[in-house]
Amino acid sequence: GAVVSQHPSWVICKSGTSVKIECRSLDFQATTMFWYRQFPKQSLMLMATSNEGSKATYEQGVEKDKFLINHASLTLSTLTVTSAHPEDSSFYICSAPEQGSGNTIYFGEGSWLTVV
């Protein structure tokens, strides 16, 4: 069964609104989680590293004020797309390494965001 769960799987929102995507580790604690984004016919691109109890680390070119990441507990990281625009429509997926298992990396199911 899934060890990292992402919700929602699909979301449609209006331009200008905000949408939150959750990433939960179900069977283990994750001090670090990663958020990726994939545009059509492009690679999965790392957006940011979510760190429990501290600020996220964003990759170059990713707006931290637009993509708010909160990692308030050892099992939950959230990505909030603020003031969404159609160009934010994409596939977002999170991952979490499980320490002590050879750092096996588990991925969520991904979330399809459509901004209309």
Next chain:
Amino acid sequence: GDSVTQMEGPVTLSEEAFLTINCTYTATGYPSLFWYVQYPGEGLQLLLKATKADDKGSNKGFEATYRKETTSFHLEKGSVQVSDSAVYFCALTLTGTASKLTFGTGTRLQVTL
């Protein structure tokens, strides 16, 4: 920068056909290489990996060999099944990058009866 290039899909094969999905990479340093698979409605799952040159990763009949001389990590399977239909991602990570993965674009495989 580091990058992964894999063949565009979709790839459509009949059951029991031979599969090859090409993957090449560019990286500074010595990467570890991975193939991930995403079945419909599920998260990415690690299919196989190789951590150094000439290593062969294998799982579920799939295999890939880390070729440093050609900077490649092609995925192969001798006889595909309908249940192998999925999206396959080639990826790399560098030592010390704490599980940050660099992915290819993904290749959709459709296997028909």
